[in-house]
Amino acid sequence: MVNVLKWLGMLLLGIVLGYVLRDTGLSRVIDERRAEAVGTLASSYIASQTELDDRTDVKTVAGLQHIEVGVDQPAADVFRASGVGNTFLIRTAEGLVLFDTGLATQAAKHKRLLQDAVPGEVTHIVLSHSHADHIGGTKFWLAEFPDAQVVTHAKFLEGQRYLKDLERHFWSRNRLLYTFMPEEPPEGGMNAYGGITPDIEVAEGDVYAFTLGGVRFEAIATAGGAEGDDNLVLWLPDQRLLFSGDFFGPLFPMVPNLFTLRGEKFRDPLAYVRSLDRLIELGPEMVLPSHFDPISSAERVRQDMQRMRDATQFIHDQTVAGMNRGDSLWQLMRDVQLPPELALSQGHGKVSWNVRSIWEHYSTWFHFESTTELYPVQIRELYPDIAALAGGPEPLAAMARQSLQTGELEAALHWVDLGLASQPDHPELLQARLDALNQLLDRAYQQGSNYSETGWLKSRIDATESALGI
Numbered sequence: 001m002v003n004v005l006k007w008l009g010m011l012l013l014g015i016v017l018g019y020v021l022r023d024t025g026l027s028r029v030i031d032e033r034r035a036e037a038v039g040t041l042a043s044s045y046i047a048s049q050t051e052l053d054d055r056t057d058v059k060t061v062a063g064l065q066h067i068e069v070g071v072d073q074p075a076a077d078v079f080r081a082s083g084v085g086n087t088f089l090i091r092t093a094e095g096l097v098l099f100d101t102g103l104a105t106q107a108a109k110h111k112r113l114l115q116d117a118v119p120g121e122v123t124h125i126v127l128s129h130s131h132a133d134h135i136g137g138t139k140f141w142l143a144e145f146p147d148a149q150v151v152t153h154a155k156f157l158e159g160q161r162y163l164k165d166l167e168r169h170f171w172s173r174n175r176l177l178y179t180f181m182p183e184e185p186p187e188g189g190m191n192a193y194g195g196i197t198p199d200i201e202v203a204e205g206d207v208y209a210f211t212l213g214g215v216r217f218e219a220i221a222t223a224g225g226a227e228g229d230d231n232l233v234l235w236l237p238d239q240r241l242l243f244s245g246d247f248f249g250p251l252f253p254m255v256p257n258l259f260t261l262r263g264e265k266f267r268d269p270l271a272y273v274r275s276l277d278r279l280i281e282l283g284p285e286m287v288l289p290s291h292f293d294p295i296s297s298a299e300r301v302r303q304d305m306q307r308m309r310d311a312t313q314f315i316h317d318q319t320v321a322g323m324n325r326g327d328s329l330w331q332l333m334r335d336v337q338l339p340p341e342l343a344l345s346q347g348h349g350k351v352s353w354n355v356r357s358i359w360e361h362y363s364t365w366f367h368f369e370s371t372t373e374l375y376p377v378q379i380r381e382l383y384p385d386i387a388a389l390a391g392g393p394e395p396l397a398a399m400a401r402q403s404l405q406t407g408e409l410e411a412a413l414h415w416v417d418l419g420l421a422s423q424p425d426h427p428e429l430l431q432a433r434l435d436a437l438n439q440l441l442d443r444a445y446q447q448g449s450n451y452s453e454t455g456w457l458k459s460r461i462d463a464t465e466s467a468l469g470i
């Protein structure tokens with residue numbers, strides 16, 4: 001009986017405490033501080049596991065993990081919390097507007113730092129698209145400002161739905177590419193992906209305009225190539241500021257990332273060209289992307305946007321022309337190269353992968369090369385027999401070695417695949433694979449440090465080294 005009374009007393013105390021804390025917002029603040037502490041640990045672990053590419057002096061996507069979380073003021077009444085993704089806060093006399101809310105692990109800190117710098121009521125949360133590194137803090141902000149209007153592209157909900165439905169699929173692929181990621185996606189709570197319901201959805205091509213404290217805002221739905229078809233930018237016409245989210249991708253300027261190695265839906269190059277035309281017409285004085293730093297030269301911004309537009313159109317047109325000529329996809333992946341005046345970083349998007357994606361977007365996966373393409377029996381299934389006919393793994397290892405000597409790295413990998421099909425732990429073949437992968441990695445660094453390509457090659461190098469017991 002005494003135990004029951006004690007238990008009831010505890011329960012009552014819990015209820016009263018919960019009520020009091022909820023009323024004062026203390027419980028929310030405790031949640032935020034806890035999330036901040038866990039997030040800071042996670043961020044420093046990830047940074048320690050992400051090499052800064054010291055082999056080139058180009059800006060790379062890997063650099064995002066090394067950005068300090070802090071607050072600065074890139075323009076009058078505009079504040080930025082930096083990190084992997086930026087959170088922007090725009091101050092007006094009647095309230096605060098947020099643009100993007102960062103990565104979940106950095107979002108609580110973003111919120112505390114921004115609120116220290118700019119106290120006030122958040123009335124609008126404008127989200128650039130449904131990727132986790134742009135919406136991670138939304139639940140934290142809404143917990144304190146439940147009446148804030150969440151503004152997104154009309155396709156945001158579908159983007160969020162498909163990324164949530166395929167969360168495990170993409171997570172397992174991302175873990176291979178970026179080995180610092182934890183084994184499991186966060187389940188439940190503030191850090192879990194998804195669960196955001198927009199109040200205002202802007203259809204493609206439309207603008208949602210509002211004025212707050214005398215400041216005019218335009219949320220413009222601009223689908224396209226950089227990071228998906230649910231892209232929204234925020235334009236301040238009087239200040240000529242463009243909050244671009246991931247419209248340009250993480251690097252500006254860059255070859256658009258029409259294809260993602262993790263396998264997201266294809267991004268339409270012509271929709272992107274249309275959106276770029278629209279933004280070029282606005283004539284921004286400053287672009288404030290949600291990754292890395294703002295760019296404040298109007299002339300540079302205009303030139304870079306035009307180059308991105310022309311390069312995207314060029315890759316598209318060259319691919320289509322080659323298809324009509326009857327060139328093979330593989331030939332086009334080799335032949336389509338940007339001319340010097342359109343050269344752009346391939347640190348995130350890659351020309352040859354875009355060529356393939358455009359080809360298969362327009363004409364799907366049947367290349368009219370072999371009847372076997374139509375059926376589920378792959379050439380790899382014949383590898384053990386081919387290897388036996390070739391005389392076993394040794395002659396194939398010799399062929400791989402020869403290809404390595406002549407710099408034919410892709411051919412070397414094919415010989416290795418054939419040989420390993422007959423003996424998966426053959427040390428000479430594994431060593432040839434390791435050498436080919438290391439040379440491909442060197443080549444990838446020299447050719448623009450594509451973050452997904454280097455991530456994939458490094459994960460294959462790790463797997464090969466452990467197979468060799470290194």
Ligand SMILES: [Zn+2]
Nearest residue numbers: 131133134246
């Ligand atoms: Zn992003």
